[in-house]
Amino acid sequence: MADPWTSERQAGIAPPDLWDPLVRISHWGIAFIVVMNALFTKGGSPLHLWLGWIGMALLLLRLVWGVLGPVEARFSAFPPSPRAALSHLRGLVSGRAPQYRSHNPAGALMVYAFWVTLAVVIGTGLLRTGGQTPMQAARDAAAVASGDWSVLVTETDGGGESRFGTLPGEVHTVAANLLLILAALHVAGVAVESRAMRRNLVAPMLTGSKRRRG
Amino acid sequence: MKVPFLKPGSQRRRPVAVATFLVVQTLAAVFFVGDALGELLSDADGTHSSFEMLVAVALITGMIFGGMELRRTLERMRTQEAALAVASGALADVIRAQFANWGLTGAEQDVAFLGLKGLDVAEIAEIRGSAQGTVRAQLTKVYAKAGVSNRAQFAALFVEDLLGASLVEPVAKAG
Ligand code: HEM
Ligand code: HEM
Numbered sequence: 154m155a156d157p158w159t160s161e162r163q164a165g166i167a168p169p170d171l172w173d174p175l176v177r178i179s180h181w182g183i184a185f186i187v188v189m190n191a192l193f194t195k196g197g198s199p200l201h202l203w204l205g206w207i208g209m210a211l212l213l214l215r216l217v218w219g220v221l222g223p224v225e226a227r228f229s230a231f232p233p234s235p236r237a238a239l240s241h242l243r244g245l246v247s248g249r250a251p252q253y254r255s256h257n258p259a260g261a262l263m264v265y266a267f268w269v270t271l272a273v274v275i276g277t278g279l280l281r282t283g284g285q286t287p288m289q290a291a292r293d294a295a296a297v298a299s300g301d302w303s304v305l306v307t308e309t310d311g312g313g314e315s316r317f318g319t320l321p322g323e324v325h326t327v328a329a330n331l332l333l334i335l336a337a338l339h340v341a342g343v344a345v346e347s348r349a350m351r352r353n354l355v356a357p358m359l360t361g362s363k364r365r366r367g
Numbered sequence: 368m369k370v371p372f373l374k375p376g377s378q379r380r381r382p383v384a385v386a387t388f389l390v391v392q393t394l395a396a397v398f399f400v401g402d403a404l405g406e407l408l409s410d411a412d413g414t415h416s417s418f419e420m421l422v423a424v425a426l427i428t429g430m431i432f433g434g435m436e437l438r439r440t441l442e443r444m445r446t447q448e449a450a451l452a453v454a455s456g457a458l459a460d461v462i463r464a465q466f467a468n469w470g471l472t473g474a475e476q477d478v479a480f481l482g483l484k485g486l487d488v489a490e491i492a493e494i495r496g497s498a499q500g501t502v503r504a505q506l507t508k509v510y511a512k513a514g515v516s517n518r519a520q521f522a523a524l525f526v527e528d529l530l531g532a533s534l535v536e537p538v539a540k541a542g
Contacts, residue, residue, distance in 0.1 A: 174386035210397040286401040
């Protein structure tokens with residue numbers, strides 16, 4: 154018989170059974186976009202720009218939600234603290250890591266690293282394209298295709314390199330690869346944490362079907 | 368205990384719909400504002416920019432209302448889930464909090480809980496591997512601390528919770 158008494162939720166120190174839909178949608182949307190753009194779409198192609206811009210919108214929405222969202226989605230629930238992260242990792246090794254209301258401190262660092270790197274990738278991508286939306290890029294491409302080369306002239310950067318030279322493009326590619334490395338660490342971290350805490354961390358990011366019984 | 372008319376699954380679909388709508392609104396706002404800014408920067412004639420400003424403001428306002436609606440839906444759902452939790456097993460938490468309030472010792476809490484579950488003195492004694500006299504004495508202490516005189520009254524304190532009355536303060540006993 155399971156101990157009928159235990160429920161950390163009552164004390165407010167258990168992670169959510171199910172993340173709110175906005176966290177879930179933005180997570181899987183961003184994960185899909187990062188994998189697609191870093192590995193499968195051609196850099197600078199219309200699809201690449203569309204996905205990149207959608208990723209930017211999802212990131213913006215998630216950041217706003219970090220202030221306005223429910224408690225466990227707010228930045229204040231998972232402050233970046235390398236010291237807490239280290240002590241959490243030590244706790245994991247010795248099997249005595251506590252529960253947290255939101256991301257654990259090590260996971261929280263990972264989350265901020267993701268967001269910063271993603272912002273760098275998107276920012277350099279925008280620099281690289283002169284801030285053109287995919288629609289504008291398509292319009293210009295159509296104009297060029299129909300023989301109107303003037304759009305190329307009005308572009309100060311001449312369609313090739315931006316005003317900052319090749320730097321944004323290089324930073325963009327490096328940061329994109331960094332995202333992939335982070336993602337690998339992230340998935341490994343989720344697996345380790347799930348094992349150590351004997352709790353499925355992925356289910357609450359999906360449908361939360363593994364509901365804990367009271 | 369099953370509460371058939373409140374299926375968590377069906378409740379959870381509403382916030383997902385609201386969130387999806389919010390995502391679509393955000394996409395519209397980001398793409399529209401990006402496009403308008405791009406045009407503003409490339410050909411600096413301000414003819415249609417005031418109209419675009421209006422649309423941008425409308426889109427962003429829609430986003431804010433969408434966000435507030437999502438927040439409200441989530442909060443309402445959580446209140447309902449908390450009520451449902453009381454009905455379906457997390458009542459144990461409510462009971463435990465109340466026991467602690469009364470200052471029951473660990474052993475008394477266990478005995479009281481088994482008593483609430485309907486076990487009689489002999490059964491409790493067997494489960495706990497203690498003498499029936501001990502259990503009887505413990506139950507008497509529990510009832511005294513709760514300010515009631517028998518098991519029926521004791522159980523009634525918690526039935527109130529199920530019926531939706533105040534959760535924790537049937538008896539405020541100085542202790
Ligand atoms: C989710 C985020 C993104 C990831 C993971 C990503 C990843 C990448 C990678 C790996 C490359 C190099 C591809 C290659 O060399 O063929 C690349 C190129 C490029 N990306 Fe992105 N990207 C993202 C978002 C964006 C955004 C938002 C924009 C523009 C608004 C953009 C514009 C470009 C351009 C113009 C190139 C060509 C760069 C060059 O050749 O110098 N990317 N991207
Ligand atoms: C490139 C791919 C990915 C990126 C960029 C990414 C990014 C993120 C971010 C930013 C968060 C924080 C969520 C928030 O608070 O909004 C997060 C959480 C999470 N991610 Fe990912 N993720 C990726 C892939 C994955 C994959 C493949 C899995 C499945 C194994 C996964 C499982 C999780 C889980 C379970 C959490 C919640 C962790 C917790 O309980 O604290 N992620 N991820």
